[in-house]
Amino acid sequence: MSEVVVVTSGKGGVGKTTATANIGAGLAILGHKVVLVDADIGLRNLDVILGLENRIVYDLVDVAHGNCRLRQALIRDKRFEGLHLLPAAQTKDKTAVSPEQMRELCAELKEMFEYVIIDSPAGIEQGFRNAVAGAEKAIVITTPEVAAVRDADRVIGLLEAAELTDPKLVINRLRPRMVQRGDMMNIEDIIDILAIDLLGVIPEDDHIIVSTNRGETVVQDQRSLAGQAFRNIVWRILGEPVPLMNLDGERGLIGRLRRLVGLG
Amino acid sequence: MAVQNIIKEAAERKTVLVQRTLRSGQQMSYDGNVVILGDVNPGAHVAATGDVIVMGILRGTVHAGASGDDEAVVIAFRLRPTQLRIAGHIARPPDQDANNPNQPEIARVKDGVVVIEAFPPGGERQTKM
Numbered sequence: 001m002s003e004v005v006v007v008t009s010g011k012g013g014v015g016k017t018t019a020t021a022n023i024g025a026g027l028a029i030l031g032h033k034v035v036l037v038d039a040d041i042g043l044r045n046l047d048v049i050l051g052l053e054n055r056i057v058y059d060l061v062d063v064a065h066g067n068c069r070l071r072q073a074l075i076r077d078k079r080f081e082g083l084h085l086l087p088a089a090q091t092k093d094k095t096a097v098s099p100e101q102m103r104e105l106c107a108e109l110k111e112m113f114e115y116v117i118i119d120s121p122a123g124i125e126q127g128f129r130n131a132v133a134g135a136e137k138a139i140v141i142t143t144p145e146v147a148a149v150r151d152a153d154r155v156i157g158l159l160e161a162a163e164l165t166d167p168k169l170v171i172n173r174l175r176p177r178m179v180q181r182g183d184m185m186n187i188e189d190i191i192d193i194l195a196i197d198l199l200g201v202i203p204e205d206d207h208i209i210v211s212t213n214r215g216e217t218v219v220q221d222q223r224s225l226a227g228q229a230f231r232n233i234v235w236r237i238l239g240e241p242v243p244l245m246n247l248d249g250e251r252g253l254i255g256r257l258r259r260l261v262g263l264g
Numbered sequence: 265m266a267v268q269n270i271i272k273e274a275a276e277r278k279t280v281l282v283q284r285t286l287r288s289g290q291q292m293s294y295d296g297n298v299v300i301l302g303d304v305n306p307g308a309h310v311a312a313t314g315d316v317i318v319m320g321i322l323r324g325t326v327h328a329g330a331s332g333d334d335e336a337v338v339i340a341f342r343l344r345p346t347q348l349r350i351a352g353h354i355a356r357p358p359d360q361d362a363n364n365p366n367q368p369e370i371a372r373v374k375d376g377v378v379v380i381e382a383f384p385p386g387g388e389r390q391t392k393m
Contacts, residue, residue, distance in 0.1 A: 042289060044307075053306070054346045054356035078359065090307045091291040 004106045004116040006039075006135035006164070010151030012122030014143045015172040015202070017045045018212055019230075020119040023139075026219040026234035027115050028083035035074065035084040035113045037105075039131035040121035041096055044088035050077060051215020052085055061089040064101040070108055079216075084113070094126040099133035106134025124158055132159065138167035139199060144174055144185040149193055156196060168199035170233065175204045176247040200233035202226050203247050277314040286310065286324065293330065306346050315339070325349070334373050339383055343369040353378050 007020045017040075024036045038046040041061060047053045058073035063086070070086075077083035086109070089096060109116045120131035132138070138159050142152040152169075159167050171190055178184035187201060205226035211218045218227040219234070228245060235242045278296035286292065286300065288307030297314035308324035310316055313331045315338070322340035327349035329336025334351045344364060348355045348371050355371075355378035370383035 051359075056347070057354060090289050091309055 008120035010155035038088035
């Protein structure tokens with residue numbers, strides 16, 4: 001029972017690629033066979049974030065065009081057994097593959113892996129349509145900003161139109177202190193607008209900047225708050241009802257969070 | 265290996281001069297030698313059937329001898345490639361302990377592996393006052 005999940009957001013820079021890398025690594029750490037597909041053709045980043053850029057020989061476009069076999073393009077992660085990457089091409093653009101080719105590719109990957117996680121490009125044009133073409137489930141990432149939430153709402157509508165109903169929400173880069181002061185949208189505000197199930201909340205964390213620049217993930221880092229948040233998301237994907245963690249000792253918030261995930 | 269020999273062999277092929285920096289996503293391929301008067305950034309891709317000379321910093325991916333010439337070489341003012349390919353050989357820098365000398369270097373195939381050496385040979389000595 002494999003599944004194909006697309007990670008998308010509409011807006012750029014909210015953390016799609018970082019979330020894809022960390023969720024994939026987290027699943028691999030727990031012994032699952034995972035492939036991450038970089039659908040951001042022409043602006044690939046997932047390989048850099050995973051520190052695998054120098055291993056790329058063939059890419060997704062080569063596979064789609066039959067220049068190589070799928071197995072030749074797959075890169076095994078250097079740290080996590082079971083984690084694989086199908087890199088995007090950098091010298092092409094989104095029109096280099098069609099939604100139909102992506103559907104075929106996803107079907108083939110689904111036979112080989114338990115989790116196929118597709119990192120969508122920003123935007124809602126062909127790159128987005130390619131990314132969602134072969135997906136069965138969707139994770140929408142947003143940050144607590146009006147513009148990001150607006151774009152997430154737009155994307156949820158487009159996902160529904162593509163018959164990807166019931167997407168899950170990840171709120172990234174939350175700053176609990178600012179929420180407490182009323183200077184940042186809180187989780188309830190965002191859920192009120194988007195009205196989809198919450199998969200997790202990731203606090204702003206300096207560890208992320210360091211790790212992504214080094215080509216590493218944070219999900220294995222026991223000291224990182226974001227790493228903990230990603231581990232919780234991974235457990236929830238696996239069906240474990242992990243409560244949302246207490247961000248920065250906020251009393252009262254945790255109770256509300258619990259209710260939001262149906263645990264209170 | 266004498267510098268003269270490299271130049272002589274290179275002269276048997278056509279050579280193209282690229283007077284700009286190649287940025288991420290830009291690629292070029294050429295049937296002959298390529299000389300780049302600029303940098304090759306990460307994500308850029310250069311393929312040549314002959315030699316590739318970068319008069320700048322090579323940070324991207326270069327494929328010399330792309331049609332199978334094992335004798336092809338890659339020379340750069342600073343050789344920091346994402347990946348180096350010569351004919352059918354593919355090399356990448358080590359994940360740790362990258363030794364990055366501040367001098368021009370040459371990459372070529374020796375005994376079936378890609379090796380990197382100072383360029384010109386004994387170039388370190390020439391910098392002595």
